[in-house]
Amino acid sequence: MTTSYQTQLPAGSHWSFVMRSGSALTLTDVAGGANVGMLFYNPENLLERYNAPDTLKCQHTFRLTAGHCLYSDMGRIFCGIEADSFGWHESVCGTLNAQQTAALFGSSDYQQARNQRHQNGYDSFLVELAKYGLGKRDMAACINFFAQVRADDNGTLQREQQGAQGAEVRLRFAMDTLVLLHTCPHPLTPGGDYPRAPLGLQIDAQRAPLPEICLQRAENQRGLRNNALYQLQGEL
Amino acid sequence: MIKESLLNPAEAHVQQQIGAGDYWLHRIEKGQTLRITDLEGNQAADTLFFNADDTAERYSMSDTLRGQHNVFLTAGSVLRSNDDRPMLTIVADTCGRHDTLGGACATESNTVRYDLEKRHMHACRDSWMLAVAEHPEYGLTRRDITHNINFFMNVPVTHEGGLTFADGISAPGKYVELVAQMNILVLISNCPQLNNPCNGYNPTPILVSVW
Numbered sequence: 326m327t328t329s330y331q332t333q334l335p336a337g338s339h340w341s342f343v344m345r346s347g348s349a350l351t352l353t354d355v356a357g358g359a360n361v362g363m364l365f366y367n368p369e370n371l372l373e374r375y376n377a378p379d380t381l382k383c384q385h386t387f388r389l390t391a392g393h394c395l396y397s398d399m400g401r402i403f404c405g406i407e408a409d410s411f412g413w414h415e416s417v418c419g420t421l422n423a424q425q426t427a428a429l430f431g432s433s434d435y436q437q438a439r440n441q442r443h444q445n446g447y448d449s450f451l452v453e454l455a456k457y458g459l460g461k462r463d464m465a466a467c468i469n470f471f472a473q474v475r476a477d478d479n480g481t482l483q484r485e486q487q488g489a490q491g492a493e494v495r496l497r498f499a500m501d502t503l504v505l506l507h508t509c510p511h512p513l514t515p516g517g518d519y520p521r522a523p524l525g526l527q528i529d530a531q532r533a534p535l536p537e538i539c540l541q542r543a544e545n546q547r548g549l550r551n552n553a554l555y556q557l558q559g560e561l
Numbered sequence: 562m563i564k565e566s567l568l569n570p571a572e573a574h575v576q577q578q579i580g581a582g583d584y585w586l587h588r589i590e591k592g593q594t595l596r597i598t599d600l601e602g603n604q605a606a607d608t609l610f611f612n613a614d615d616t617a618e619r620y621s622m623s624d625t626l627r628g629q630h631n632v633f634l635t636a637g638s639v640l641r642s643n644d645d646r647p648m649l650t651i652v653a654d655t656c657g658r659h660d661t662l663g664g665a666c667a668t669e670s671n672t673v674r675y676d677l678e679k680r681h682m683h684a685c686r687d688s689w690m691l692a693v694a695e696h697p698e699y700g701l702t703r704r705d706i707t708h709n710i711n712f713f714m715n716v717p718v719t720h721e722g723g724l725t726f727a728d729g730i731s732a733p734g735k736y737v738e739l740v741a742q743m744n745i746l747v748l749i750s751n752c753p754q755l756n757n758p759c760n761g762y763n764p765t766p767i768l769v770s771v772w
Binding site: 376378381398401417419422425463467475476479482483550 | 617621622623624626627630631632633643644645658662663664665667668669670671672673674676677686702703704705707708716717718719720721722723724725726
């Protein structure tokens with residue numbers, strides 16, 4: 326039986342798949358400079374989705390790193406960040422649409438550039454959402470992995486670092502989760518050449534519980550109790 | 562940025578008080594001005610905006626933050642939609658800072674934040690759910706309920722990436738005023754939260770005015 330799957334996605338692409346509870350997803354910034362926009366949905370109830378404000382305020386954090394859990398809008402944990410060698414992922418800047426992408430990197434359509442076109446994260450999400458009967462109304466603020474964005478005392482946002490060669494982040498899922506992702510540029514990317522950093526991706530089917538590092542906050546222990554209650558409903 | 566309004570309250574054609582725990586769902590036309598007044602201070606007005614002519618277009622926290630490269634909202638801020646279009650502009654603000662990172666309280670997130678047995682306590686997302694259920698004429702559903710603005714709420718971000726819920730910087734009579742750049746549905750939940758300092762543990766009424 327195959328227990329793991331590994332692949333590499335070029336920049337400017339998108340994908341979706343269901344992660345089972347207990348399985349793990351590892352993202353690798355292969356060459357440095359990768360950005361991964363990601364959204365989560367409950368495959369049993371697609372109205373339940375990733376909620377950035379709940380995720381940030383439940384853990385009193387603006388940056389996401391190892392030990393943090395990523396929450397749905399129903400008080401449940403989609404997954405926890407089990408390991409992270411980068412240290413700072415952001416969840417408020419969203420994703421660029423076609424017009425913004427063209428403004429930053431120039432227009433480049435498929436007829437002209439084939440798979441080197443300047444694909445944008447918004448359309449990428451729309452394409453993946455449509456596969457599950459979802460649309461624009463279902464889109465929420467995503468996570469941008471490998472994006473360090475800081476706010477100063479006046480609230481001004483600054484992207485300080487985007488990726489690092491070999492950086493890895495591993496997500497451990499606490500419930501079945503529909504994952505949507507794109508590898509399009511981060512919204513605060515300076516203009517110029519369209520970033521071309523590929524993403525390494527590994528899915529491990531071997532099940533494990535959320536690690537201790539994700540359960541140090543009382544909030545996350547309670548979030549996991551909410552997952553357990555949901556699991557119980559499935560078993561009754 | 563503190564900026565006072567020149568509008569005369571006596572000339573407003575809508576003046577309505579909203580009790581804590583209640584919602585207000587109202588259409589305003591392009592060019593009209595909406596004022597929200599924090600009558601007793603330290604209240605949080607959890608607000609969503611929709612394009613009244615196409616509700617799939619709505620206020621977007623991330624487009625707004627990216628558009629202004631700043632996490633706080635105040636006079637001069639342009640509230641952007643998920644299509645990255647300007648929806649409303651904040652033209653006056655006597656509070657100085659409003660939050661759009663903290664989201665709205667929900668019975669579900671209350672269990673995580675405070676206690677599993679606080680599920681029964683009234684929360685903002687309940688008010689929104691009731692609003693969309695009681696007003697099918699607007700075509701809104703739970704799918705449309707996303708990230709909101711918390712007027713009068715103070716949520717500073719630290720240099721190290723922390724997020725804090727600070728004491729409010731609002732006070733009795735502080736207000737924020739917005740001009741609509743398109744026809745807008747306004748959906749406010751006047752926050753009933755009893756568990757954190759966003760409203761000083763004492764939810765109070767707000768006043769909405771439209772010119």
